[in-house]
Amino acid sequence: MNLDKLQNWLISTNNDVAYISDPISINYFTGYSMDPHERIFALIAFKDKPAFIFAPELNVEEAKNSAWDGDVYGYLDHENPWAKIADLVNQRVGKPNNIAIEKSHLSVDRLEQLRIAFPDSSFTNNVSPFVAEARLRKTPEEVEQLKAAGAEADFAFQIGFNALRNGVTERYVAGQIDYQLKLQKGVMHTSFETIVQAGTNAANPHLGPTMNKIEPNELVLFDLGTMHNGYASDSSRTVAYGEPTAKEKKFMKSTVRRNKQLLKQLNQALLLAN
Amino acid sequence: MNLDKLQNWLISTNNDVAYISDPISINYFTGYSMDPHERIFALIAFKDKPAFIFAPELNVEEAKNSAWDGDVYGYLDHENPWAKIADLVNQRVGKPNNIAIEKSHLSVDRLEQLRIAFPDSSFTNNVSPFVAEARLRKTPEEVEQLKAAGAEADFAFQIGFNALRNGVTERYVAGQIDYQLKLQKGVMHTSFETIVQAGTNAANPHLGPTMNKIEPNELVLFDLGTMHNGYASDSSRTVAYGEPTAKEKKFMKSTVRRNKQLLKQLNQALLLAN
Structure with missing residues (x-):
């Protein structure tokens, strides 16, 4: 206890x-x-x-x-x-x-x-x-609560991805996410304001969703999380709505590569620490 | 300033x-x-x-x-x-x-x-x-912001009243309110968690909306407010979904009468204070 x-x-x-x-x-x-x-x-x-x-x-x-x-x-x-x-x-x-x-x-x-x-x-x-x-230091019971909060975030991303359409506003997509979280998952509190930002707005991660409309072939930033019995998830995804440009693809590949390198280094550091 | x-x-x-x-x-x-x-x-x-x-x-x-x-x-x-x-x-x-x-x-x-x-x-x-x-002490500009927050609360009540149906959950109604506030009015923040509580739950004003279903001829408590440029509304309404009982009608009448008396006394006190 x-x-x-x-x-x-x-x-x-x-x-x-x-x-x-x-x-x-x-x-x-x-x-x-x-x-x-x-x-x-x-x-x-x-x-x-x-x-x-x-x-x-x-x-x-x-x-x-x-x-x-x-x-x-x-x-x-x-x-x-x-x-x-x-x-x-x-x-x-x-x-x-x-x-x-x-x-x-x-x-x-x-x-x-x-x-x-x-x-x-x-x-x-x-x-x-x-x-x-x-x-x-989390107990096994607390790890389960965190996993449940993570699963709610995964659900929220899926709702958000499905809501992307030509001309819908960032706020519409954010509103859909919060509404379906409440309705389908009983999530009464997000861990912070759900962020959906498209196009040039995607480069300003703390702006919050605006009435900006989502256009074809834009990148869309999602940043969101839920509270699950007092335990928070906090996740971010950047997705291409339509087809990304060659430059965007190149950036994404190098980011993924660098993230994998960092995770590997972190795991090695943790192994040494243990 | x-x-x-x-x-x-x-x-x-x-x-x-x-x-x-x-x-x-x-x-x-x-x-x-x-x-x-x-x-x-x-x-x-x-x-x-x-x-x-x-x-x-x-x-x-x-x-x-x-x-x-x-x-x-x-x-x-x-x-x-x-x-x-x-x-x-x-x-x-x-x-x-x-x-x-x-x-x-x-x-x-x-x-x-x-x-x-x-x-x-x-x-x-x-x-x-x-x-x-x-x-x-509010300036005329601040009074306008408060009125706008009040108008958003009025809109929220209307959405909530329209969402009442046999068997919908309190959370569904609360979710509708928050969603339509965001979508139709661009309200990104309520001033506190939207409260919708029906039947015996209506007597426990700080419980928060549950999966409790709304039944015919129940009283439903709404307690809600919005943030408008930093100015908050905070309103409450108890409505009958269907037909209230004679006892409920009697209580409502005596409450309205007592509120009117109190407002009159308050106005007299303010006149004296000025």
Whole structure:
């Protein structure tokens, strides 16, 4: 379980509490996914007590019905969430000395609120590097989730390729992809805005789809990915709609050759590293 | 111009520099909108010098071609963005005493990086409340953007109402809305995930659309909004698909009556306040 890793880290670094605020990290440690918008959402983990989720009251039922089987506490908009968190923490472990925070996520004003709620605690320890490192190493179950996200991306490419017609706009093709992902695969979130760009637009990968129309014998860039239970795919394909020019074919061949060389070098480096 | 307000605030509060990091605030002050993901993106404004945008190198061209007509500086992934920012600031104003930050947005680790880059500066001043207050008061041009976002939401409701059929899933209806918004109105972003929930699901407003099928004579909740040039709509409608029960009709009537009363009281309070 991922939460065990966090508890072991707390023990080995002598932190009493971890205040986890990034919803992606909370999902990673608890299996519960939610976007709190401007409200307070945290996983509070301890060296030697059970962790709990703190969430807006309107999400408490959902959190309790999720994969998370620990405690869930809520707050209403008129309540002071920081005082409630301090009460809950104090009930479990008294006054903590060291509270590790996610410095790459927590905002400065929320740290100031935590300092007021825990005037005797130190917040100098950063749990972000540990979370990043933990997430680098995937379990077999996580690899399956990533493969499922990859399969959704493959499906999306097929929808996109099939939607190419003379004169359809980039936005039409991007819209088809998102719609069919939702309808046929139940994909509610892409991992970023689906990119379809044709002709000269294909050379500007972060422009986003425009009302530019797809013409015969153009190259079309696809850049897309899906979220699958919190795991993202992120893939790119450049295809010729119609017949590519000799120059385009030559570039494609040299790119494929160079990619294969790089993959070979990478595999050799990995073999040496192992 | 919104940037003038920020400069006046800097003068009146004796801050030398404002480090604006929230992309929504940057859009508000510059007219340039971008999602930097994990990279550094900032508007640096001064009491008595021209402001500049600092962005990842791959967005510099786009920023220069946007509504923003001031300077834009970029950094490459292998460069230290904080050292570059400090150089640019020092060139303009030497060593600043007070740098105001957006405490509601800036993460703790980025503040630590700024402290290293500006060891002689104070970061105790918070520009977030000023930005929030400034954004409360809309110009006539901003009111027009909000109206356009509202019109897109009206269009979305119509698409959703027309998509209601016996046995279609909530996700199908939500998918239709997003797809037709993109196709017919060029809306690339909703302001949050489009919500369509029918029957008992309609009582759980933050569940999100499921594969639940719409049955005759059910209530259907719609909750949706669009982004229009950075301005959001956020609307909700509960409609009866078929014939509502007598009890449902009674609830609806009393809700409408209560809403009208509240609006009247609000208008009276506003009249008194003015």
